[in-house]
Amino acid sequence: MLIEHDLFRGCIDKVAMAIDRLKAFEPHYEGDRGNEGGERVKQTFIYEGIPKPQGRPRFARMGKFVKAYDPNDSRAYKDNIAAQIVAQKPVLIEREKAIRLWLSFYLPRPKGHYNSKGDIKPQYAPTAHTKKPDLDNLVKAVKDSLKGILWYDDSQVYFTEAEKKYSDKATVHIIVEDL
DSSP: OHHHHHHHHHHHHHHHHHHHHHHHOOOOOGGGGTOTTOOOOEEEEEEESOOOOOOOOEEEEETTEEEEEOOHHHHHHHHHHHHHHHHTOOOOOOTTOOEEEEEEEEEEOOGGGBOTTSOBOGGGOOOBOOSSSOHHHHHHHHHHHHBTTTBSOGGGEEEEEEEEEEESSOEEEEEEEEO
């Protein structure tokens, strides 16, 4: 029983944090940007931190029902992305608008890519990141975290272009354009 009680308490705490985050965020609408002409608006954001993939859902039995929820590390990562993007004062895109999304994930190089002097070994000079995590799981985590902050629903995103590269500084670059 103690485990279930702690599980529910953790869920309640997470919901309270999300509500506080949403209260602090005042959404902007088309009229607020001074864009009555319907021009395209492009927004650019940077998340500073190591990109993480969307974790597999977890399940908990609640009486006769089963509930699916995000793992704690995925939820914390999404909350961190949301907080950083909200701090950059995004403009919430209207429900009717289609969205183009560009994502660049910059992941840290492993220590094996460097020689004893701290320089990158010649065979590791390329920046393309071809190891785990999978690109589609990285994209899913970012899209989920920006729901209600940049767009109302993921279904508004009709175009996505994403890449993952090695870098000295772990970040995610996000560009959003509405049509």
